[in-house]
Amino acid sequence: MRKKLWIILALLLVIPGLLFTASCAKKTVKSELAVTAAAEKTSQQASEIMREKMAAKNMFINEDIYFDFDKSNLLLLAQDVLRRKAEWLWSNSEVSVIIEGHCDERGTNEYNIALGDRRAESARNFLVDLGITGSRLTTISYGEERPVDSGRNEEAWAKNRRAHFTIE
């Protein structure tokens, strides 16, 4: 879906350039070349913008926020990350996201599903407070069921206590 949009955008930039080239068929070869170069430059810029946009999107998806053990309140670092995510969501207003809440393996599975739900909801509420429409933000709690690190130490646990974002 997102890829298609970019292709359309690129075509929108390139096609008028081509049309322009066609309509000026009687002009000199030199100007024709110049126009082609300009079109090329435009498409280059477009792909650069595309790359940047992709990078921003990837950052949105890859950057998790982290929590303390048995806590669902947002740490300062997590709030910074969420502000960046809100900016991205502002400039990509057609995108809906799923916020996954995760826990480390300690404690009961059942309590951890509820805790993961609270974590995802904390992130969601923060984004809503920053003006993101609530209907764009769905939460799913995985509790302790989907760790990114299966280690049994604080380092692994800290990585697993997270909220992860995916694009719907």
Add this chain to the structure above:
Amino acid sequence: MSIHNRQHNLNFNIIGLIAVIHLFFIGTALCYAGYDYIDINNPFLRKIPIAIPLFKTVSENPAEKRMSNKSSDLLSETLKFTGYFKILDQDAFLVDPGKSGIIASNINFQNWTGIGAELLITGGFQLSDNIIEMELRLYDPFKGRLLVGKRYKGWISDQRKMIRRFCSEVIYVMTGKRGIFDSKIAFISTGSGNKEIYICEFDGNNPVQKTRTKNITLSPAWSSDGKWIAYTAYKKGKPDLYIEHLKEKRSVVVAKKGINITPAWVPGKFELAATLSYSGDPEIYMLTGTGKIIKRLTYNMGIDVSPAWSPNGGKMAFVSNRSGTPQIFILDIKSRKVKRLTFHGRYNTSPSWSPDGDRITYTAMENGQFNIYVISADGGDPVKLTYNEGDNEAPSWSPDGSLIVFSSTREGGPSRLYVMTSYGTDQRRLLALPGEQTNPKWSPNIN
């Protein structure tokens, strides 16, 4: 005599059992003879020495002998599992009832009191055309008295069922309760690559995979008639509640926004409590067995989860973080008053209410270790049941309250199911399957 009359009226048309005939010469006195065999303050403190000699066969047919010995072994194993008995070594026996007799007039009880047997079970065994006939008798050798005697007849495949039925009689004489022999245990195993629900018999035999969600499956909960099971699964990508009949193809899904988890059936009713978070935070609701909300039970901005009912359904224990960390609370359904139960430690979860109603077992974390505790339902000091042996979690009472099943990582590897008496003694592994086994839930006795 009323008990005997009732037993005669029992319907024995269960699958496979072709006929069960009861024995006759049961002394009337023994109906109320029983309970002084076991110390009710801690029935597992002193195990009752019981002698179970090999059964006497009608013929010398090797197939019959083999099947007969298997039956007496099974009887010993099954009674040992309860935690009440010390099975005496057959090598120490002074006589071989296989050669002498199995009825009181033929038994010299001094041969049994002499080796310290406070109970004696004799058996007669016959095998013909794939049909087993067994006569089993429980004696008190000190009083020289028959406590219970039964005759069973059924297919070879019913051998286990017949032995269990007699064990149930023995336990009834000892404790006044029917025991655990018709109960099952549901649990989560990862053997298939996903968390799925499995069900085994009370002693770990015959584990069978019950769900095939091919996704995360959690928290099996038995209805009090043992016919329904409710659980959480991510079949549709999120934690939803599934309520299924175990034999018929009847099921419903509760799939509200957010989480739909931790079902617990109300005793004696087709209703269950469960945590739903569609209102914005996890709260416990009362649902019908068809998944409709009856009413909301908790009101607290935060986590409310893992309901566990008192046996009469008047109270519900649950886990809440309303005081900062997960603790167990008790809701009185009528007065709607909530009381905090646990005050020791910062992490107390997964309550299970004893069938007698007086105690609650739960999991506590301390110094990064999980262990199982029991506390009076009225509060007070908790008693620790597991020590320094890996993580021990998710306790669940047996239907007679005598045993607790739980999960443990004490072997150092994956989590396994364990059983102990409700006083923490006789801790042993219940079963080991590929993958890890967690979250056991003991069923009621299922007829």
